[in-house]
Amino acid sequence: MGKKNLYIIIIGCGKLGAFLANEFSKIGDSVVVIDKNGRKFSKLSVDFSGFRIEEDALDEDILIEAKIDQADVLICASNDDDTNIMIALIAKRIYETPVVISRLYEPTKTEFLEKHDVKVISPLHLSVQEYKQIINGYRGK
């Protein structure tokens, strides 16, 4: 298929971070998960073959330890929008990480991040789209 395995760094091992870490590890990607709360790593599956770093990724030394300069993808999935934004910008602007994706609960900063070539995932907007699709489907009947 010509598909390559990737080196993926994930910030935050909450529900979303852990789910993605498990998925990408399963298909053979190299995954590093960073969370300052080590208990969160319990969400990783027993088969998870990547690395765990129990530190605050806002400390740039930690990103360097995680080999940010070699990463194909950085996923910012911490529960704090500001943390996600700051790390996403550092990765994109300083380390030129090819793909940087950040979750934002509060989507007002979406445009700003997109200008810096950071892709934004807004659970709010995604949910709104789904609701509208279901309801407008019913409305059209």
Added chain:
Amino acid sequence: MGKKNLYIIIIGCGKLGAFLANEFSKIGDSVVVIDKNGRKFSKLSVDFSGFRIEEDALDEDILIEAKIDQADVLICASNDDDTNIMIALIAKRIYETPVVISRLYEPTKTEFLEKHDVKVISPLHLSVQEYKQIINGYRGK
């Protein structure tokens, strides 16, 4: 266009509930928003033309006050999954509300709700799909 306006009850006036309430009110639907915390109604736009009920929708009398028997759509968007599940089931099973949609943060009960003809919106699953699409797009390059 033959599209009809709907009677829509929304449980929870958080970010998602308020956003949907504003949108549907704007296009002419009749909207009732229920939240036990009246301060949440400040998220409604000045143009919001629907009704606000400051009560706990787990109390079935409140659903009756909101005329659940006449609703086309019930949206469960409170921040508590169990609250959403219980109200969704009451609406679907007792009042036969045509369209019942519930947000679930923890998607393990999705199948159960879908069996009862409740549509489930999982911000987690929607976000995961988006991440995968972006990353697999890059992988394929």
